[in-house]
Each structure stands twice: as structure tokens, then as C-alpha cells.
Amino acid sequence: MKCAVCAVIGRPSVGKSTLVNTICEAKVSITSPTPQTTRNAIRGIYTDSRGQIIFTDTPGWHISDKNFNKKMQEVAVKALEDCDMVLYMLDATRAPGDEERNISYMLSGLSMPVICALNKRDILSPQSMDQAREYLSKAMPGRKVLEVSALEDSGIDELLIELFSVAPEGELLYDENTRTDQNLEFRISEIIREKAMNSVRQEIPHAVYVEISDLEYRKEDGKIWIRAFIILERESQKGIMVGKGGENIKNIRKAAFSEIKRIFPGMKPELDLRVRVNPKWKNDDRTLRGIFKETTG
Ligand SMILES: Nc1nc2c(ncn2[C@@H]2O[C@H](COP(=O)(O)OP(=O)(O)OP(=O)(O)O)[C@@H](O)[C@H]2O)c(=O)[nH]1
Ligand SMILES: [Mg+2]
Incomplete structure (x- = not known):
């Protein structure tokens, strides 16, 4: 093996x-x-x-x-x-x-x-x-x-x-059905980030990070309550991310929602998605610690 x-x-x-x-x-x-x-x-x-x-x-x-x-x-x-x-x-x-x-x-x-x-x-x-x-x-x-x-x-x-x-010889490190070891919060934030990045152009995708502020998962009935923020560097980017009449953010939410449902079958997600500006997030140590923290578990 x-x-x-x-x-x-x-x-x-x-x-x-x-x-x-x-x-x-x-x-x-x-x-x-x-x-x-x-x-x-x-x-x-x-x-x-x-x-x-x-x-x-x-x-x-x-x-x-x-x-x-x-x-x-x-x-x-x-x-x-x-x-x-x-x-x-x-x-x-x-x-x-x-x-x-x-x-x-x-x-x-x-x-x-x-x-x-x-x-x-x-x-x-x-x-x-x-x-x-x-x-x-x-x-x-x-x-x-x-x-x-x-x-x-x-x-x-x-x-x-x-x-x-x-490859060297060795015993399996993970169960044969395991595809990844990312934790729920990280995976959800990445799905939202992908939909947000892919909905805008030029420099805006680089300005995006996603913060999950609330995540409650009830094992009994599969309900999962998520509150997430798409965070950008500038006010002008916020307008583009939200879109005319909120159209863009609605589409991001819809696409993220259906992927979360697909990736976690049996879960019933509720996704509250908002956009916020934090001009200095790339230089803020606390934010960077959050972005680069351990993603497994
Ligand atoms: N035509 C073509 N496009 C590809 C192929 N593989 C990836 N792409 C495209 O290349 C772009 C970048 O793909 P990613 O998989 O995000 O690249 P990456 O190396 O992970 O990029 P970073 O995470 O930014 O380092 C996407 O638009 C992909 O669809 C391929 O085999 N053929
Ligand atoms: Mg990549």
C-alpha cells in the first residue's frame, strides 16, 4: 500500500x-x-x-x-x-x-x-x-x-x-471515503469567497475576504444557521459587490447556498450574507491571523 x-x-x-x-x-x-x-x-x-x-x-x-x-x-x-x-x-x-x-x-x-x-x-x-x-x-x-x-x-x-x-509505502492516513479535512466554517467561507470573487472583475477579487460571524449547527435536524460577511477594502467596491438593487449579492447568496447544500447533504442551511468594508484588512494582524489560521478539524 x-x-x-x-x-x-x-x-x-x-x-x-x-x-x-x-x-x-x-x-x-x-x-x-x-x-x-x-x-x-x-x-x-x-x-x-x-x-x-x-x-x-x-x-x-x-x-x-x-x-x-x-x-x-x-x-x-x-x-x-x-x-x-x-x-x-x-x-x-x-x-x-x-x-x-x-x-x-x-x-x-x-x-x-x-x-x-x-x-x-x-x-x-x-x-x-x-x-x-x-x-x-x-x-x-x-x-x-x-x-x-x-x-x-x-x-x-x-x-x-x-x-x-x-510514493513511499505506508498505511492510509485517512478513511478511504474522506476527500478533505477542512472544517465546516472554513469550507463555507471559501464557497462564499469563490462566488464573490467570480462575480466581480479587475482588482476587486483580491480585496475580498469572508468572515463567518455566526455558525450554529444542530445535529438533531440538520439545520445550520450561518451569518457571513463579505469584506472589501473600499466603499466603491461595496457598491459593486452589492450590485444594482442588491442583484449581485442575491446571486452570490443563491450560488453559495446551493453549493453548501450540495457539499453537505442533509443539512438545511440558512444563510444571512452581508457586505462590509474594512480598509486595512490586509495589514491588520488580527484579520490575518484569522485568514491564515488552521483550516482543519
Ligand atoms: N483551459 C484550461 N484552463 C484551466 C485548466 N486548469 C485550470 N484552468 C483555469 O485556470 C484558472 C485558474 O485555475 P485555478 O485552479 O484557480 O488555479 P490555481 O493554480 O489554483 O491558482 P491560485 O490559487 O491563484 O494559485 C481558472 O480559470 C481555471 O478554470 C486547464 O487544464 N485548461
Ligand atoms: Mg488555487
């Missing part, structure tokens, strides 16, 4: 979370076209007759002096420290720049197995694929490179074969 913790590392928006969801056949980690969507280490667990791979989805590797970005980078570094192997994901539709070189330099020195996955092959030209392979042959010499499409679920079986072949 094989069992491994596999950190999923790569630049923002390469498709790390999409891949983890596709492999786990469940919505474990939120996704969006906006770079830097994932902010925490999120475990997605895959089990079959070969054993178990616990994927740690990480925030996209982004070099920046900003406190908030540094915290996200720390999450990825910690995931690298706590894993048995690495899945290094690239998006070859974008040329490798400093950020890519920085990641490949860091990963090339690791003694553990590192598998490289060139994602988005559904939209990649053969030339871009060749260029990416050429880059990796120099930057990651001797490492296996596979082509996949996380979105279209292609190349995934081959990737799993490769990952299991290098």
Missing part, C-alpha cells in the same frame, strides 16, 4: 486547485480566473486500490514584498517542508519569467520526488508545449514531465500512475 503527502506547487493561476478537484472528484478547493485565489494549504485526498495521495493545494508562488503575499508564500514553503513529494505545475501558455525560474530553482534542489505537470494542454499549441519541455529539461533535469488538462480531465490517469510509482 502506498501513502504520500504531495505538495502542489506552481505560479498563481496555473490550475493547481482545479487539478486537485479533478483528481479528488470533489470540490475541495475554490478556483477562479483571478491569480492568487488559494490562500491556505488545502488538503484534497485521493484513495484507490494502490493507496492514498494527500494533495496539499497551495497559494500560487508569487514574489512580492507585501505582507499578505509573503504570508501566502510561507504557506507554500511550509507545505514543501511537510510533504513526501511534489507536483510542480506549470501553465505553458505563459512564458517562464523570474517567478518560474525562482520556483524551479527551489524545487530542483529537493531530494524528494518531483513530478512536473504541464497543464492546460487543451489550449496549448505544440510550439508552446515544446518550449515548456525545453525549459524544464534545463531547469528540472532528470525530472519526469507530463502533459495534462485539469479542466478537461485528460492525462490525469497517467499522472496518478507516476505519482503512485514514486
Whole structure:
């Protein structure tokens, strides 16, 4: 039996979370076209007759002096420290720049197995694929490179074969039906954040965080009472998030509500969703502690 913790590392928006969801056949980690969507280490667990791979989805590797970005980078570094192997994901539709070189330099020195996955092959030209392979042959010499499409679920079986072949022997760490170990509050806040981020454009998705101020779950009848705030940096963003006549916030609530119901079957959620402004949340230590706190349990 094989069992491994596999950190999923790569630049923002390469498709790390999409891949983890596709492999786990469940919505474990939120996704969006906006770079830097994932902010925490999120475990997605895959089990079959070969054993178990616990994927740690990480925030996209982004070099920046900003406190908030540094915290996200720390999450990825910690995931690298706590894993048995690495899945290094690239998006070859974008040329490798400093950020890519920085990641490949860091990963090339690791003694553990590192598998490289060139994602988005559904939209990649053969030339871009060749260029990416050429880059990796120099930057990651001797490492296996596979082509996949996380979105279209292609190349995934081959990737799993490769990952299991290098995974260490071990007993299952989680029950075979477990897909993730995130706590209820975190999962709900992430679902709301995804719907909020995907409903707006430009810089606003980066200004969003979600706070669950009340969460009461009654096991007896499955009722779950949630009060949540979508928090933004500016008043003008609040107007856009709420939308004309409250249209946008209504749509976010509806989409989040139906996903919460789907993910937690048998639960009867009541969701009270509001929008608030906190101009300095990215520099507020208490808020950051809340965002980067443990997400399991
Ligand atoms: N065409 C195509 N798009 C993809 C593929 N995989 C992911 N995407 C898209 O790429 C965007 C980013 O995907 P995510 O999974 O959120 O990327 P990520 O690497 O987790 O991003 P961060 O969390 O910001 O680091 C989304 O719009 C996805 O739908 C793929 O195989 N093909
Ligand atoms: Mg992500």
C-alpha cells in the first residue's frame, strides 16, 4: 500500500486547485480566473486500490514584498517542508519569467520526488508545449514531465500512475471515503469567497475576504444557521459587490447556498450574507491571523 503527502506547487493561476478537484472528484478547493485565489494549504485526498495521495493545494508562488503575499508564500514553503513529494505545475501558455525560474530553482534542489505537470494542454499549441519541455529539461533535469488538462480531465490517469510509482509505502492516513479535512466554517467561507470573487472583475477579487460571524449547527435536524460577511477594502467596491438593487449579492447568496447544500447533504442551511468594508484588512494582524489560521478539524 502506498501513502504520500504531495505538495502542489506552481505560479498563481496555473490550475493547481482545479487539478486537485479533478483528481479528488470533489470540490475541495475554490478556483477562479483571478491569480492568487488559494490562500491556505488545502488538503484534497485521493484513495484507490494502490493507496492514498494527500494533495496539499497551495497559494500560487508569487514574489512580492507585501505582507499578505509573503504570508501566502510561507504557506507554500511550509507545505514543501511537510510533504513526501511534489507536483510542480506549470501553465505553458505563459512564458517562464523570474517567478518560474525562482520556483524551479527551489524545487530542483529537493531530494524528494518531483513530478512536473504541464497543464492546460487543451489550449496549448505544440510550439508552446515544446518550449515548456525545453525549459524544464534545463531547469528540472532528470525530472519526469507530463502533459495534462485539469479542466478537461485528460492525462490525469497517467499522472496518478507516476505519482503512485514514486510514493513511499505506508498505511492510509485517512478513511478511504474522506476527500478533505477542512472544517465546516472554513469550507463555507471559501464557497462564499469563490462566488464573490467570480462575480466581480479587475482588482476587486483580491480585496475580498469572508468572515463567518455566526455558525450554529444542530445535529438533531440538520439545520445550520450561518451569518457571513463579505469584506472589501473600499466603499466603491461595496457598491459593486452589492450590485444594482442588491442583484449581485442575491446571486452570490443563491450560488453559495446551493453549493453548501450540495457539499453537505442533509443539512438545511440558512444563510444571512452581508457586505462590509474594512480598509486595512490586509495589514491588520488580527484579520490575518484569522485568514491564515488552521483550516482543519
Ligand atoms: N483551459 C484550461 N484552463 C484551466 C485548466 N486548469 C485550470 N484552468 C483555469 O485556470 C484558472 C485558474 O485555475 P485555478 O485552479 O484557480 O488555479 P490555481 O493554480 O489554483 O491558482 P491560485 O490559487 O491563484 O494559485 C481558472 O480559470 C481555471 O478554470 C486547464 O487544464 N485548461
Ligand atoms: Mg488555487
